[in-house]
Amino acid sequence: MATETTQKFSLFALTGMVVGSMVGAGIFNLPGRFASATGPFGAIIAWLIAGTGMYMLARVFQALAEKKPDIDSGVFAYAKAGFGDYMGFLSAFGYWLGSCLGNVFYWVLIGSTLGRFFPEVFGDGSTLTAIVVSLVGIWSFHFMILRGVEQATFINTVVTIAKIVPLIIAIIAFVVVFNYSQFAENFFGGVGMYEKSLVAQVRDTMLITVFVFLGIEGASVYSRFAKKRSDVGSATILGFVAVTGLMVAVTLLPYATAPRIDIAGVQNPSLAGALELAVGHWGAVMISIGVLVSVLGAYLAWSLICAEVLFAAANSRDMPRIFAAQNRNRVPANALWLTNIVVSLFVISTYWSRDAFNFMLDMTSVTALLPYLLVAGYGVLIARRGEGYETTPQERGRDQIFAWIAVVYTLFMFVAAGLKYVLLVAVLFVPGTILYFWARREQNAQIFTPVELVIFAVTVVAGAIGTYGLLTGTITH
Template identity: 50%
Template sequence: MTSTEAAVDKQKVSLPTLTAMVIGSMIGSGVFLLPRRFSVEAGVAGALIAWTIAGAGMLMLAFVFQRLATRKPDLDAGIYAYAKAGFGDYVGFNSAFGFWASACAGNTSYWVLIMATTSTLFPGLGAGDTVLAVICSSVGVWLFFFLILRGVKEAAIINQIATFAKIVPILMFIVIVVIAFKADVFTDNFWGGDGNYSWSSLFEQAKGTMLITVFVFLGIEGASVYSRFARKREDVGRATVIGFLSVLAVFMLVTLSSYGVMSQAELAGVAQPSMASVLESVVGEWGSILIRVGVILSVLGAYLAWTLMAAEILYIPAKSEDMPKFLAKQNAKGAPVVALVMAGGLVQLLLILLLFTSEALDFMLDLTAALALIPYLLAAGYALKLTITRETYGDRRSLVPDMIVSALATLYTLFLVYAAGWDHLLLSCILYAPGALLYAKARRERNLVLFTPAEAVLFGIIVLGAIAGVVSLATGAIQI
């Protein structure tokens, strides 16, 4: 073994470490919100159905990203590269733009959650949607912007603190709430709502929780990124399955155990982060403080990571000329300055929009998830297309299993689009439509035809959707 090979080998990690990396990438702020979000929509039975659907579907999606990373290692420019390779330049651009908008909406939700979490000390912050909360959040957005401009490319210490801060309170919550579990309370919450246990009722309950399950699993595509760290190639699949099932177990335990200490009506009425209220009902005020401190530290770490992610989503396509060249501009510290400005600008606009919403946090969570659905659907569709055309499947040994996985992932993401509803699809179009200006500039810089006939039709559909969305907002047909 050469010295270079030895150095590379030292960077490889074992299965337990690889699994921990996968788990850490998937557990974020959403877990702290699960008790209330589920209880508003579903009882225990509906929650079980929802997690079964989400667990199976997201696992298939994780396998899709894992297989794409192996079969198309040259497509390493992000999730948009799969959409571009499979369905053309404009579709690929929209995938990148939509995922960027989703990241920005997610960052906005972080500030709402921080403000709502600290409102116990400063009541003027309300649920994160007051004028004071928006002003404080705006200051935070641009403080982070200037921090990153100074060259904060990696935040290992912050991320370590954030990981510890979110894992310890979550595990303590699960242990304490399970010990305090009351079977009669759990039974009373089983069917949910008015006790109607028909299949249609349970299906509607499960469907109502789909967007929050997408939100908590956002970043699942990152699991495939860790393949390059694996000491053994077969460890990638094992770490994906073990890590995913571990995270799913945590999410399910947080959700279902809460039904055993408070009634569904009580859970639906608590403030976010609802884990704090649930633990407080069991152990008193210190439980709420524990969760709230964990939330703030966790969210601040996640915000830094996702701010860099949002900038990268624009910067990387700009480097490959799929976005305008000005988005590839860096400052002396190597920070993608224009991409960071655009990310901060969209977060700022969304914060202002919160002043006109009735449920700011829920709205932003749902918008984040809805915007990510199309990129996920396109990635799953590309994996399915590869199996149909048999591209990269010369030996055919993996063809049938991969076709089944990609077909299930495609069906699942189509179901998510349906579950999100027309209102979120139209709201997404409002954000997608103006993105075509960036696409037009990038095409002009390369002296390329703006649209193919099929792409022109797609652009027309997006514009019509955006117009319908604006009209629906103006007439009150869509409530935010």
């Protein structure tokens, strides 16, 4: 049986968790997704907005880790502390659901990567064969994780190193073949691309920037395992800076190697196609191998995070007690079982999706926005009240500004996502509230306060509109 001491993570290991959970599937799809939306000019503006917003969010996570060291498993615990039980539940459920959808996206990406070499069998990642392979993979990982979290985090560290290497090689290759005149031609839009306003171009890149930054709270989720509480904030900032640099390079450099219309047309994972345009077939093969290693590693990290969120929520009585159970290897087994059953059902549902790839990516991004918004809001609250700032009152003003910027950024992301995705997330939230009723009944606690009842009613109405849209075909996926 594992002991508490073997469970403690160093700053390096926590940073590895942040980098490991951020450098997953999204970074390998940046060139095509950005090229189909905008040229380098719009991309630079998009990264300035996303980078600033997510940096502010990272600073909120850092401040909360320092000022509220008694709150473990960050994301939803902050929402509960700031906005009550039901918002805490919605944050936990939304974060867990988004993590599940992200895991589905990983398997779709594995299928589409294999589809580059076996198009008849795997297609775009949602063929029958791709779904069967995904299900085998999901349950293989499931039983490996049940054997112990330390084993899984060791593998994550190895995989994190292994997947950074192809990205570095790709960036070097793009720099070597950099063509300034090609970059200049693409800069404001490129030849042969549909013209749209700069605002529309930037808006169309916003959801993928949210997706690639998911995992920024990786260290916060594992805060109860940290050797030192201060390491949680440091790991968050270190991971953020390193990964942002990689993502900006992977987005902008391909514009200097081929016409934008060609980059926009490559198959997913688009980094493989973009590198093939620049250096030939070996580039696509190398990136495809990197994608498979990266995605399997990120899937491992997110499976752990999914189970950890459910487990922590059950321990704080925001979810039913059944999910607080651990097996003899200290793995939250029931939480892991529910997670992988839900992931399997979503994977099967991709068979009927017109564009499973981008649909799952966008849904994952939107479900993460509510937890992020509530974390930013809690950052504003404690800075205004001065909670935790008794010894450092000079930091209150700065932290409040950071938190307000993070709030505005996440609200802007909801607008950029569009009503369709907000309604679809509500469709999933309504049945999820059954878990909240279950947990409240276990404690003989009041189910809703008057304000929470209004929030629940709004969620039900939005869910009903979303369901109607799906049944009538006005909302498609």
